[in-house]
Amino acid sequence: KAGVTQTPRYLIKTRGQQVTLSCSPISGHRSVSWYQQTPGQGLQFLFEYFSETQRNKGNFPGRFSGRQFSNSRSEMNVSTLELGDSALYLCASSGFETQYFGPGTRLLVL
Amino acid sequence: DAKTTQPTSMDCAEGRAANLPCNHSTISGNEYVYWYRQIHSQGPQYIIHGLKNNETNEMASLIITEDRKSSTLILPHATLRDTAVYYCIVRVGFSGGSNYKLTFGKGTLLTVNP
Numbered sequence: 334k335a336g337v338t339q340t341p342r343y344l345i346k347t348r349g350q351q352v353t354l355s356c357s358p359i360s361g362h363r364s365v366s367w368y369q370q371t372p373g374q375g376l377q378f379l380f381e382y383f384s385e386t387q388r389n390k391g392n393f394p395g396r397f398s399g400r401q402f403s404n405s406r407s408e409m410n411v412s413t414l415e416l417g418d419s420a421l422y423l424c425a426s427s428g429f430e431t432q433y434f435g436p437g438t439r440l441l442v443l
Numbered sequence: 444d445a446k447t448t449q450p451t452s453m454d455c456a457e458g459r460a461a462n463l464p465c466n467h468s469t470i471s472g473n474e475y476v477y478w479y480r481q482i483h484s485q486g487p488q489y490i491i492h493g494l495k496n497n498e499t500n501e502m503a504s505l506i507i508t509e510d511r512k513s514s515t516l517i518l519p520h521a522t523l524r525d526t527a528v529y530y531c532i533v534r535v536g537f538s539g540g541s542n543y544k545l546t547f548g549k550g551t552l553l554t555v556n557p
Contacts, residue, residue, distance in 0.1 A: 337486075364543045366543055366544065366545075368545075368547075375547060375548075375549060376487070376547035377547075378544045378545070378546070381542055381543055381544060383543075388542050389542035389543075389544050391544075421484065423486050423487070425486075425487075425543075425545070427537055427543040428537070429537065430492070430536075430537060431477065431489050431492055431537055432489070432537065432543055432545060433489055434479075434486035434487045434488070434489075435486050436485060436486050437484075437485070437486045439484070
């Protein structure tokens with residue numbers, strides 16, 4: 334069974350731009366969660382989508398948003414990028430027993 | 444979700460067993476113990492989870508004390524590729540949870556030495 338895939342793997346943007354990251358969950362998984370990882374804050378939960386509905390949200394500003402499609406694929410968007418948004422963005426797909434992570438998208442904001 | 448306490452770092456010799464402890468004294472009856480690891484700059488990798496009984500899979504063994512207030516992850520024959528940050532997380536099971544959020548602490552940096 335294929336794992337969680339994320340695209341792109343690396344991205345460089347400049348302040349003020351926006352970015353869209355994509356995640357394809359494990360086949361059959363209906364839940365997709367997003368996390369941000371930075372050296373200072375560690376791994377932090379952004380939000381979770383289940384059957385196209387946002388079910389849970391972390392403590393991040395409204396510039397961070399997401400959506401989920403009917404095939405369970407998910408995208409997250411960050412608008413008006415700030416230098417502090419430079420991070421590893423991780424997507425995780427959840428099944429019956431546990432949560433599996435993708436390789437992440439490393440975003441660098443200049 | 445219950446809070447966990449892990450040592451900041453540990454060393455282990457290659458080929459020896461690595462025993463990583465985790466304290467979770469406030470764990471509730473319906474909460475599981477999950478272990479993940481993260482090799483530098485990669486996504487966290489699921490290792491194992493358990494509720495009460497000891498569990499074993501191809502990667503590791505999980506030993507949970509009878510009072511469930513602590514657990515130990517055992518990598519039976521550590522290799523250099525096992526060098527990673529290991530996270531112990533306590534939460535309700537995914538099948539019955541209303542959300543699938545995982546709360547990560549700082550974990551234990553395990554360094555396997557040749």
